[in-house]
Amino acid sequence: MGLLSNLPVLLVLLAVIALVIYSGIRIGPRFLIKRLAGLVFVLFGVTFITFILGYVTPGSPVQNLCGAKCTPSQLKLLYHIYHLDLPWYEQYATFLNGLVHFDLGFSFTQRGRTVWSILGTGVPISAQIGLSALVFALLIGVPIGIFAAVRAGTKFDTASMTVALVLFSIPTFVSIPIYQIITVQLSQHGLPHLPISGWGDSPIEIVAPVAILTIVELGFYARLMRTTMLDVLNQDYVRTARAKGLSRRLVVFRHAFRNALVPLVTAIGPAIAFVVTGAFFTELFFNIPGIGFQSVASIGNKDMPVVQGTVIIVAVAVAVMNLVVDMVYGILDPRIKVS
């Protein structure tokens, strides 16, 4: 664990930073400023919607923080500390003021913890699981998709795409309980089995959540890859390449694959961005203290600062990944101009 386990996260972060710098050099700051303005608007929108929804949610967020022997004056003090006694527009203004200073405030329910520290512990865990699953899904799903497209219409194609659709359709809140029931049965009969749930005790605990997420994503990428690959394989230039005598393999991997990557990149970009929110059900059912678990628990506790924090990092991640995707388009297909 430690640094080594965060290696994939660090690598992705470094790659993203490198691409943003590269994009700044390549197309100049005007474009970046335009995107930044878009991001500011989106941030304003999502935080406002989140704030309003949190504001109208019934229940007092700091009641639990105050404890069982809470006196009205103590409660009043807590309301004052967290600015909850202000009218709604002042509350939101206070929040925005903090946001401009990169200060997301304190959690309502976890005593003395800043939102940043909660995000700081949650995001790496979610990213570790999410990125591993994404990598495995791509490694398995993309070749299956290519293979099915090359052999379109055969039994392999029909069978693998049917399985892919079924795998992709089954929600994790169905597959995880089934996995857990099977595991319970295995353990009751003394057979070897993976842990039912948990995090941080042994490295083997990551296997089941990653496997389940991989299965879901695998179906999606296999199908996406097949569709786009089939589109590309029917293009004239592929036929030309075949006609001039290039081998099938060369045509598929040099000519077709590269062009089929564009829709794939479009899908992977936001997928990486949403990795930071974590997979809600996977984290919930496996008891993994990632950001998905934290944010769902925070909604239940009306711990709005933490929810806001999650929403903000997702919005930023989506904006950054969209930028990265635009850059990658340019690399994959030099004809595409970013505007």
Added chain:
Amino acid sequence: MDTIEQPSIVGASSPEQIEVYDAKEQPSISPMRAAVRRFLRDRRAVVCLGIILFLVIFSFLFPLLYVHMGPKVLDGISGKLIPPELYHQFSYSNLAASDKPGTLFPLGPNSLTYPLGGDPIGRDMLARLMAGINVSIEVALFVEVFDIGLGVLFGTLAGWYGGWLGTVLDRFTDIVFAFPGLLLIILMGAALGPIFDNIFKSINPILGRIVMLTLAIGLLAWPLMMRFVRGQTLNLKEQQFVEASRVSGTPDGKAITQHIIPNLLNIVVVASTLSILGSIVGEAALSVLGVGIRPPGSSLGLMISDSLESIYGQWTELFWPAFVLVVLIVCFSFVGDGVRDAFDPRTKD
């Protein structure tokens, strides 16, 4: 000498004109009917559509009959004989049976009164399943109405007029797409659930939740529909028949309703089949998390979440709702696949 009866068209003897004449004899197929025909050729999709229709009709009609089927049995608590009108209600719970969770016959050892067994608090699994399917379908249909209504309205307006409306809708869509979808739905469930509960309390205890789920899921779904419709509208606007009608002075409203909207059929059908899937999963997901349908209501998601309370309990408790949900979802996926192949003009054979 035999004379061949010639059609009364002047010069019909030239081969091309005979061809034209013959072609007129065949009834032309409307694009809609051609698409339906293509869809019917996809056997997998047709079978799946059949399964869905069966499940929906069964779960809608059978409860009417089901509540009158079965003998009178002893109630666990009061010790009185109760009719099936009571114990075949999905919300009836025989608490006295709670000491033998998941038992097949919670109402008496010699009765097959609960065909799929009971849950730990003695409710009929079959009745709950049927009520759960109903809720799934109701939410999906309401979301569809919301989705198609707003999506087509704003999509055509933005595509036709562009301008500030297009910009506003673009920005709004950016916001929705930058939200982690499930998180927003959960938030809306937590925030709006109790409010809608209060509003609709007097009519029906579940109605408020269904309205809330529709709003929450629909709000996330319609921007995508709007994008599709808008793209198609922009496309159609450039086509000659629309230009011709504009030049000849057709008012905008008439042009939109008569030329644009009928041509949106394909894209709306494809997009809405996909969003049905999203709403069924969304409803189940919210109910699993406890912010969707709540007891005494029933939903497939709620049943799954109930079964997780005791992981050592009966496996049938998880199996039935999970099985039905997966069947619904997988079938809708296959139907969606078939519909896309049949209605998407790009993949026309």
